[in-house]
Amino acid sequence: MSESILVAQALVGPEYRPAGPLEIRLSNGQITALNPAPEGAETMALALPAPVNAHDHARPLSATSFGLAGEPLETWLVGLGAMPPVDARLAARAALARAALGGVAAVMVHLTRPMGLVSLEEEALQIADAADEVGVRLALAISVRDRNPLTYGDHTPVLDALSGSHDGAAVRRLAAALARPVPSADAQIAAAEQVAKALAGRNVDVQFGPTGPQWCSVELLTAVADASARTGRRVHMHLLETKYQRAWADEQHPEGIVQMLRSIGLLSPRLTLAHGTWARPDELEMIASAGATIAVNTSSNLHLKSGVAPVAAMKATGVRVAMGLDGCAFDDDDDALRELRLLRALHAGHGFDDGMTLQDVLEAACLNGRPTLGLAPGGQIALEAPGDILLLDLKALDRDALLPVDPRALLLGRARREHILGLWVDGKPVITRGRLVRVNAPEAEAALRAAYRVAMPQTADFRSDWSALRPSLAAWYRDRLGCC
C-alpha cells in the first residue's frame, strides 16, 4: 500500500472551492482524508484535480520540427509523411513524459498513424508500457478508415498535376499506396478487438477510433456503431474539424452529417467527437441529446487554421465539453495549463458574456474528459475521489502577494507548466519537485531525437517532392471545397 500526504491550499469539491491549507491523504489510489493542516503548517502549494487530455495522438515530436508550422490540416496531415517511423516505445515514452510534465494525469491516444515497425498489438503494448513507466493513465483508440486517403474525394487530379516534371519517387510510392486495397470493415473492427485482447488487464481503455466521416464509409461507421452497441466499447472520432470537412459533409450528406451519424446509431454516450469546430447548433443539440462528448482542441484549431470552436453554443445546447491538446499545444510544449487559459479566453465571449466561466473550464479540463477515457468518476478533490492531483507553485503564481487573490484566478490567469511542483496519479507520485519520478525526460527526448536523425534519410524523397505535392493539394481543396 502506498501513501502520500500533501499539505496544500486546494480547489475542493465539485465547485473547485478554494480551501486550506489542507492535509490531503492519498492511499490505495484514492483521497482518503482531507483535514485542516496541523497548526502552524505552512504551504505555498495549490492542489487541483489533475486535468485529463481528452484528445491526442502521442506524436513523438511536434510537426513544426518537420517544417509544417502554419499548415492547414488538409496539407499538414499529408505533410506528416516527412516523419519517418521510429521505435514506438521510445516515441511514446517521450510523448507521454511531455504530457505529464504539461500537467495531465491521463491521455487519450487516438492511434491514427501507428509506426508500423511491429504488429499493431505489439505497438499498443509498447505504448501501454510507456504510460506505465511515466505513470499516466492511458486510453487508446485504434484507428479505422477506408476512403479518401489523400483528399476528400477523387485524388486523381492531384497526381495528374504532378505527372511529368514532378512525379518523383515519393509521389510514385504514394500513388501505389493509394491504389492498395483497404481491409474490410469487419477485418478492421476485428483488429481493434485484437488489440483490446492483447491489452486485457493493463488498465487501458481500448476504443474504436474511426478517423472521421470523410475518411470512413457509412458502411464502416455503421459496423463500428453496431460493434460498439454490442460490446459497450467506446468510440473516438474526429468531426467537422475544418471548413473543408464542413463543405464535404454538406455536399455528401445533404440530410446532415450528424443526422446521418444518429441514423446509423453512432451517436451515444459512448461516443467522443474531437473538435466539432464547424458544428451547427441543431447538430450540437443532437450530440447533446445523445449524451456524446466533444473534446475541444483550442490550440490545435489555431495552429492548423481550423477556426474557433462554437464552445458557448456547445454549452448552451448542453453538450458535455472536454479539453484536448491534440499534440498541438499553443507553444508546442504540451502545456495543459496554458490550454485552460486559451479555452476560456477564446470561448468566453465578449464583455459581460459568460460563454465559458471559470467553473466551465475546470469541468472541461478535470471532470468531463474522464468518462471519455473510461476512467472512474473523479475530477475533484473529495473523499474517495481518485488520487489524481496536480500541485502548483502558488508562491510563484501569486508573485506580487499584495492581497489574498482567489487561486483560481491565478490558475486561469497565468499558470504554465513551469509552475508544476508535483503530479500524483492513482495516488502515486509521477512528478515531485518539478521532475518526473520514474523517467528521465531530457534523456528520453535526446534518445528520440537521435533515432529521428538516423531515420530522416528515409523520408528525403518525400521531402523533396513535397514542394510540388503541397500546392497541388491546396489547389484541390480551393477548387473543389473552397466555397464556405
Ligand SMILES: [Zn+2]
Ligand atoms: Zn486529432
